[in-house]
Each structure stands twice: as structure tokens, then as C-alpha cells.
Amino acid sequence: MKVVVDMKACMSNAQCMMAAPEVFEVREDGLLYILNETPPEELRAKVVEAARLCPTQAITIEG
Amino acid sequence: MIRNSWYVAGLSRGFKYELQKKIITALPIVMWRTQEGKVVAFDGRCCHKRFPLWDGKLLDNGILRCAYHGLCYDGDGKCIDIPMQRDFPISPAAQLHRFPVVEQDGLVWLWPGDPANVGDVKPPRIPELADPRYEAVISDPPLRVRANYRLLIENLLDITHFFPLHDGNIGDLANSMIPVGLVEDTVDGNPKVMTTREAKNYKLPPYYQRWFGLDVVDRDHTHGMLGPSLVRVQLRVAPPGKLGTDEETGYILCHTDTPIDDVNLEWHWIMITKAGKRFPPDISMTLAQGMAFEFPEVVAQDEWALAKQQEMLEYSDGFSDGTIYREVNVRSDIGVVHARRVLARMEKAEGHDLFGTPASSLEMAKYAADLTRAK
Numbered sequence: 001m002k003v004v005v006d007m008k009a010c011m012s013n014a015q016c017m018m019a020a021p022e023v024f025e026v027r028e029d030g031l032l033y034i035l036n037e038t039p040p041e042e043l044r045a046k047v048v049e050a051a052r053l054c055p056t057q058a059i060t061i062e063g
Numbered sequence: 064m065i066r067n068s069w070y071v072a073g074l075s076r077g078f079k080y081e082l083q084k085k086i087i088t089a090l091p092i093v094m095w096r097t098q099e100g101k102v103v104a105f106d107g108r109c110c111h112k113r114f115p116l117w118d119g120k121l122l123d124n125g126i127l128r129c130a131y132h133g134l135c136y137d138g139d140g141k142c143i144d145i146p147m148q149r150d151f152p153i154s155p156a157a158q159l160h161r162f163p164v165v166e167q168d169g170l171v172w173l174w175p176g177d178p179a180n181v182g183d184v185k186p187p188r189i190p191e192l193a194d195p196r197y198e199a200v201i202s203d204p205p206l207r208v209r210a211n212y213r214l215l216i217e218n219l220l221d222i223t224h225f226f227p228l229h230d231g232n233i234g235d236l237a238n239s240m241i242p243v244g245l246v247e248d249t250v251d252g253n254p255k256v257m258t259t260r261e262a263k264n265y266k267l268p269p270y271y272q273r274w275f276g277l278d279v280v281d282r283d284h285t286h287g288m289l290g291p292s293l294v295r296v297q298l299r300v301a302p303p304g305k306l307g308t309d310e311e312t313g314y315i316l317c318h319t320d321t322p323i324d325d326v327n328l329e330w331h332w333i334m335i336t337k338a339g340k341r342f343p344p345d346i347s348m349t350l351a352q353g354m355a356f357e358f359p360e361v362v363a364q365d366e367w368a369l370a371k372q373q374e375m376l377e378y379s380d381g382f383s384d385g386t387i388y389r390e391v392n393v394r395s396d397i398g399v400v401h402a403r404r405v406l407a408r409m410e411k412a413e414g415h416d417l418f419g420t421p422a423s424s425l426e427m428a429k430y431a432a433d434l435t436r437a438k
Contacts, residue, residue, distance in 0.1 A: 011392035011400045014428040021432035026425060028411075030404040046435075055391045 002038050002062040003047060009058035016050035016059060023047055064088045064212070064322050064418075065409045067176035068253075069186040070292045071319040071331060074203055075169045078102045082127070084117035088175045089324040092162060093117045097138045098125045102171050105140040105159035116159075168192040169201075170319070172292075176413075184252030187289035189317050191335045197315075198338045200355035205319075205329045206362065210369035211376065211418040212291060212322040213406055215330060218365055219294040219318055220258055220286050220398035225268075228364050232357075235268040241284075245397050250289060254405045257287030258398035264303050270361075274354050275300055275312045276343035288402050291409065294318045312340065314354060325418050326373060334358060376419040380427070387427045 003023060010032050016024035017032075022043055025033045039047055044061075051059040066088045073083070078096040084107065085092040091107035093116040107116050114131035121127055126143065127136045134157070135144035142157030163174040165186050172186035191197040208215070218224065225234025244259035263281045272278055280300040287295045294317070301311040315335040322328055334355045342353025380388045392400055407417045 008397075009394055011394065011396050013389075013392050014425060014432075018428055018431045018435060021436040025432075026428065028425070030400070030407060030425075056394045 006058045015053040019050035020046035067180045069172040070321040072173040104162040187293045199335045210373040232270045253290035256402045260284040
């Protein structure tokens with residue numbers, strides 16, 4: 001599984017961070033940091049939820 | 064609030080040899096134009112008993128006299144007379160704090176922050192105000208809105224609010240669908256965040272049709288924040304395929320944004336057009352005069368919205384179940400999101416957070432993420 005974020009679409013809502021904090025982190029600078037671009041399979045449910053919650057639909061999951 | 068920035072304190076023509084009271088970033092400031100013609104700005108409290116100096120008097124010889132005990136100050140803010148103690152030398156401590164002032168393009172700009180931080184930062188230019196090829200109408204006196212300064216910037220950088228807020232005058236839903244681009248830059252030391260919107264064969268909303276005498280146009284619309292104190296809007300419209308030709312018309316609309324304190328702002332809008340254009344609905348007026356005549360209806364809608372947002376910003380974000388209210392930013396908020404980053408950085412440098420939710424809600428989101436991680 002690979003996590004891809006369209007950084008132009010990301011509006012730093014931080015919904016992804018709440019759903020999958022192991023993978024996504026919005027920092028004090030207001031920017032999103034992907035902590036793990038290829039998260040382990042056991043995080044799939046959380047990452048799918050993060051993508052679903054994103055208000056700008058900036059997250060896609062490959063594989 | 065950000066103090067290390069230039070803010071519009073007023074229009075050049077408004078400063079004479081008379082005392083003026085200004086509150087900028089919660090600082091009391093007394094200003095006047097000296098007999099030599101220079102605008103000066105000092106802390107508004109007499110160094111003796113804090114009496115407001117704008118209630119004092121400018122004497123014939125260029126001296127400011129406090130109305131309470133009569134301490135006198137020269138045009139450098141230095142105390143030169145303490146009437147009840149004329150037999151002692153005056154302490155150098157009896158000196159008013161001075162604020163840097165620059166007059167430019169017919170505006171008086173003031174730096175409420177540390178003068179040592181001015182460095183290479185210059186007040187943002189509005190070059191058209193000093194150019195005879197253009198004509199400008201400036202709203203004066205300024206509007207005062209009970210709202211944090213960032214709400215005005217955010218309003219101007221996100222014009223998807225034109226529908227429904229300005230529906231029927233300058234707005235329609237089609238306007239909200241135009242894709243938004245973003246430009247970031249630094250101009251004269253001021254951070255710039257500008258949104259761009261281009262549309263072809265676009266049907267103008269009612270006011271624009273009347274103002275420009277056009278129906279379907281190609282249109283280029285930009286909204287640029289230049290530091291926390293100025294937003295410059297540029298609208299170019301022309302019959303399809305005619306942008307950049309003599310048939311192009313439109314406006315430059317600058318908005319000055321001066322924080323009085325955390326919850327009040329002062330706002331001049333400046334309507335600028337090329338000189339010599341007439342207002343199609345009434346050719347006895349110039350285009351700038353005609354638009355400035357009708358624009359207050361639009362501005363009143365924004366004032367209403369900003370004051371309402373401010374009111375709602377002051378409620379607590381937390382709910383009893385541990386969840387919080389959070390703003391949802393959509394794709395067209397790109398300008399707002401970037402402007403918040405810039406302003407938050409400037410506020411942080413002065414030890415503050417942006418007024419309202421963004422910083423605190425990020426902390427709450429982190430807290431929620433920590434809870435999720437622990438599960």
C-alpha cells in the first residue's frame with residue numbers, strides 16, 4: 001500500500017492525522033507531513049478512513 | 064496581532080497641525096502634522112500621569128501641551144517643560160515613545176512594532192494613487208468593524224462567498240466555480256499571498272454588467288494580500304478575446320486593514336480605474352465615482368458577515384464529549400490557508416497565536432491523534 005497526497009489540494013484540515021496519526025501529521029507550520037508513505041497492511045483501515053474524511057479528497061491509496 | 068508591520072494610520076490629506084487619536088494594535092497613539100509638514104506619531108500617554116495627549120493642545124510654537132498638568136513636548140516627543148518643577152533639569156526619561164511613520168501614495172503608514180525591526184520592510188505600494196493615468200476614490204472616514212483583522216483578509220482572498228452573500232449585485236454561483244490559482248512572493252519585505260482566477264466567455268453578474276457595460280467577457284481576477292495591512296484586488300474584463308486591448312476595462316480595488324485591537328479593525332477601500340472612463344449607467348459620473356457610489360451596498364454585506372464571524376469566534380470550541388468544533392477548509396480556501404500560515408508565522412514571532420481557532424484546533428487535533436495512536 002502506498003499513500004499519495006495531492007499537496008496542492010491539501011488544506012491542512014488535519015482530519016487524516018486524527019484518523020491515522022501513525023501516517024499523517026500536520027505540524028505547527030501548518031503543513032502536512034507523511035510519516036510513512038508505505039504503511040503496513042494493519043493500518044489500511046485507518047488510512048482508508050483518513051482518505052474518506054479528507055474534506056478536499058487529497059489522499060489516494062495505491063495498491 | 065502583528066505589530067512588526069506597516070499599517071495605514073490615515074490619509075495624508077487628513078493630517079494637519081492638529082492632534083489625532085489613533086489606536087493601532089491596541090496601542091494609544093497621538094499623531095499630528097508638524098508645522099514643518101512632517102507627520103509624527105508618539106505614544107498617546109503623557110509621561111507624567113498617563114493623560115491622553117490627544118486631549119491636549121498644539122500651541123502656536125509647535126509645542127504639544129498636556130491638558131492635565133501642562134507638561135510640554137516638542138516635535139521629537141521630548142518633554143521640554145514641566146511647569147511645576149521649572150527649577151530642576153528635565154530628566155531624559157521624560158520622552159514619548161516614537162513610532163516610525165512614512166507618507167507614501169497619499170497614505171500615512173505607521174509601524175507600531177519595534178523600530179529596530181523595520182529593516183528593509185517598506186509600506187506596500189499602491190503606485191496608481193500617484194499616477195495621473197489613474198483615478199481613485201477612497202472611502203473616508205474608514206469603516207470600523209468589530210472583527211479580527213484576519214477575517215477581512217480571509218474574506219478578500221476567498222471570493223466563493225460572492226454567492227450567496229453578494230448574490231444579485233457582484234456575485235453569482237458561477238463565480239465560485241472558477242478554478243483558483245496561487246502565487247506566493249515577497250514584495251518590499253512584505254509577504255504576498257495572491258489568488259488568481261481566469262475565466263473565458265463568462266457571463267457577468269448584474270452589477271458588473273452595469274458597471275462595465277459588458278455581458279459575456281473574458282475575465283482575470285486576482286486578490287493579493289501584501290502583509291497583514293493591505294489586500295489588492297484586480298479585475299480585468301473585456302469582450303471575449305479582447306483582454307489586453309483598448310476594450311479591456313475593470314478595476315483595482317485596494318483594501319487597507321488596520322487592527323485597532325484583537326477584535327476591531329479599521330478599513331479603507333480604494334476604488335481605482337484608468338482615468339477618463341465613464342460610468343455606463345450614468346455618464347455624468349466617472350467609472351470610479353459610479354462604482355464607488357454603488358459599492359457600499361456590497362461592503363455592508365461583508366461588514367455584516369465579518370462581525371457575525373467574530374461573534375462566533377468567541378465561543379468555546381470544546382464539547383463535553385471531548386470533541387471540538389473544527390473549520391473544514393475546502394479547495395477554494397487555498398489563499399486563506401496560505402495566508403493563515405504566513406500570518407501565524409508572523410504572530411508566532413511576536414509570541415502570539417492567530418486569533419480564534421486555527422492554532423488551538425491544531426493542538427486539539429494533535430491531542431485527538433494521540434488518543435487514536437494510544438488505542
